[in-house]
Amino acid sequence: NLAASLGMKLVLADVQPKALEKAADELAKQTEVLAMVCDVRKGEHVQELADSAMARFGAVHLVFNNAGVGAGGLVWENSEEDWEWVLGVNLWGVVHGVRVFTRTMLECAAQDPGYRGWIVNTASMAGLLNSPALGIYNVSKHAVVSLTETLYHDLKLVDAPIGTSVLCPYFIPTAIAQSHRHRPDELRTDEIMTASQIAAQALTEKAVVSGKVSAADVARLTFDAIREERFYVFSHPQALGAVAERMDALVHARQPADPYAATPHLKEILKAGMKGRR
Numbered sequence: 001n002l003a004a005s006l007g008m009k010l011v012l013a014d015v016q017p018k019a020l021e022k023a024a025d026e027l028a029k030q031t032e033v034l035a036m037v038c039d040v041r042k043g044e045h046v047q048e049l050a051d052s053a054m055a056r057f058g059a060v061h062l063v064f065n066n067a068g069v070g071a072g073g074l075v076w077e078n079s080e081e082d083w084e085w086v087l088g089v090n091l092w093g094v095v096h097g098v099r100v101f102t103r104t105m106l107e108c109a110a111q112d113p114g115y116r117g118w119i120v121n122t123a124s125m126a127g128l129l130n131s132p133a134l135g136i137y138n139v140s141k142h143a144v145v146s147l148t149e150t151l152y153h154d155l156k157l158v159d160a161p162i163g164t165s166v167l168c169p170y171f172i173p174t175a176i177a178q179s180h181r182h183r184p185d186e187l188r189t190d191e192i193m194t195a196s197q198i199a200a201q202a203l204t205e206k207a208v209v210s211g212k213v214s215a216a217d218v219a220r221l222t223f224d225a226i227r228e229e230r231f232y233v234f235s236h237p238q239a240l241g242a243v244a245e246r247m248d249a250l251v252h253a254r255q256p257a258d259p260y261a262a263t264p265h266l267k268e269i270l271k272a273g274m275k276g277r278r
Contacts, residue, residue, distance in 0.1 A: 001219075004027050004030040008031065008062070009032045010033045010034070011034045011049065011057070011060075012024055012027070013035075013037075013040070014037065023035070036052060040067045040089060040092070040097065041088035041093060042096075043096045043100070046096040046100045046101075047096075050104045053104075054104060059112070060104055060105055061115075061118070062117070063120070065094045065122060067090070068090050069086055070086065071085065071136050071180070071197075072133050072136075072137065072196070072197055072200025073133055073193075073194055073196040073200050074197075075135030077194045077196060082189075084187055085183055085184070086137060086140055087139070087140050090144065091143045091144060091147075094148075097119075098119065098121070102151070102162070105119075105162050109161050115161055116161050117161065117162040120164070120167055121147065121166050121167070123141045123148065123166050123168050124169060125168050125170045126138045126142075127141030127144055128145065128168060128246070129243060129246060130142075130246075130256065131260065131266075148165075149166070152164050166231065166233065167218070167225075168232065169218055170234075171210070171236075195273070199269075199270050199272075202273050218235050239262070242260075245257040
């Protein structure tokens with residue numbers, strides 16, 4: 001909605017056809033919209049999206065790699081299918097977005113001396129912290145932070161007129177706690193959820209629902225960061241104290257810092273859920 005209100009032409013991609021159609025119909029009242037069903041785990045889908053965007057609009061200026069899913073539980077209890085699904089969306093989705101769209105944007109820049117572009121990759125505070133029972137999610141988001149920092153340096157190395165930011169939200173009221181509903185059939189399992197997985201799911205649902213910063217708020221923060229050419233974008237800067245503690249423990253070779261030191265109630269919710277299901 002914010003991009004449309006700014007007069008931008010939009011390319012929307014989603015793995016859910018009905019949700020995509022609804023969003024496209026609403027936004028088409030404000031601006032020109034191209035909507036495509038796209039599974040970001042698949043490079044050919046992302047390439048088709050870029051090709052279609054170029055064919056329709058002639059250039060791409062802003063790219064938001066924002067798809068994300070979650071799976072929790074003690075890290076040794078996650079199945080191979082869990083890892084493949086979460087890394088496929090959260091990491092490979094961003095890999096494909098960067099690999100395909102950076103090349104497309106560089107081609108745009110070669111044709112237009114005044115071209116400017118920007119890529120925003122959505123990571124998470126989980127890309128800077130390592131909360132227990134969220135292993136796969138943590139791994140995927142740490143990788144996105146690393147990928148985006150490297151992209152920043154690589155673009156500077158070749159003097160590309162393309163900037164980049166990494167968005168690290170904390171708990172935002174979205175549907176990520178229900179992302180398992182859209183898990184592809186080939187990556188589903190018949191395994192019964194463990195106590196840790198049930199507890200992690202419950203904690204995520206509770207934390208997400210109670211979030212005070214909305215998705216619309218995060219959108220405004222992100223566009224502000226683009227205008228101000230800021231790399232790191234945080235929805236909850238107050239959570240950076242835990243990041244500082246983690247970094248301090250790292251550089252002084254101490255044991256890993258407690259990511260829930262400032263929010264011990266979250267850890268207690270998680271532990272209570274696990275004890276109650278043993």
